[in-house]
Amino acid sequence: MTLNKSISIINQNWTDIYHLLHYAHQENISHQAIRLLQHIEKKNEATIGDLATYLGVTHNTASEHIKRLIKKGFVSKERCIQDERKVFVVLTADGREVLFKHTQLDNEKLKNVLEKLDPSDIVMIEKAFSLLSQEAKKCF
Structure with missing residues (x-):
């Protein structure tokens, strides 16, 4: 073969x-948004810059995507404890749940x-x- x-x-x-x-999908969320959530989960410490590179878009475009996910309650931003200049995008409990339902069996x-x-x-x-x-x- x-x-x-x-x-x-x-x-x-x-x-x-x-x-x-x-799983049956009940949330109104785009495929691209799910991919962002998945990347955030796998990377553990994702910045807006990381997400922009991952999507192949500008920093501003990635930031707009993240703002929409924050508004839906799927992600939040947290400052790095060691370097407060860095801000990480992290999944919320709701974000983890929606990601699970859209990516797992x-x-x-x-x-x-x-x-x-x-x-x-x-x-x-x-x-x-x-x-x-x-x-x-x-x-x-």
Whole structure:
């Protein structure tokens, strides 16, 4: 099997899994806003400058995006204790919840699927996802 064929199969299976097992989205939030929340969570200490670079936009544009997320109660700004000139954008509890609902699989739906599998298949799935995650982190 060629690498391109493997990529196609992985992508198709991933979109099927996400489509069938994601949480129902109830919040009115853009895909770009979710990506910002996700970047803030993964980075832990994100500044407006970091977010501007991540989005490929100006500092002012990133700042406007963050203002909207602050207004919705999904993020807040906190000064760095060691260097008060730095201001970090951090997730609020509501921000963590909306991010979870928009990026994770529904625990109950996933549980229903996993209960139908052999324990050895579950271990194999865990290993495959862990391996893919580890290698992605090395590349990016």
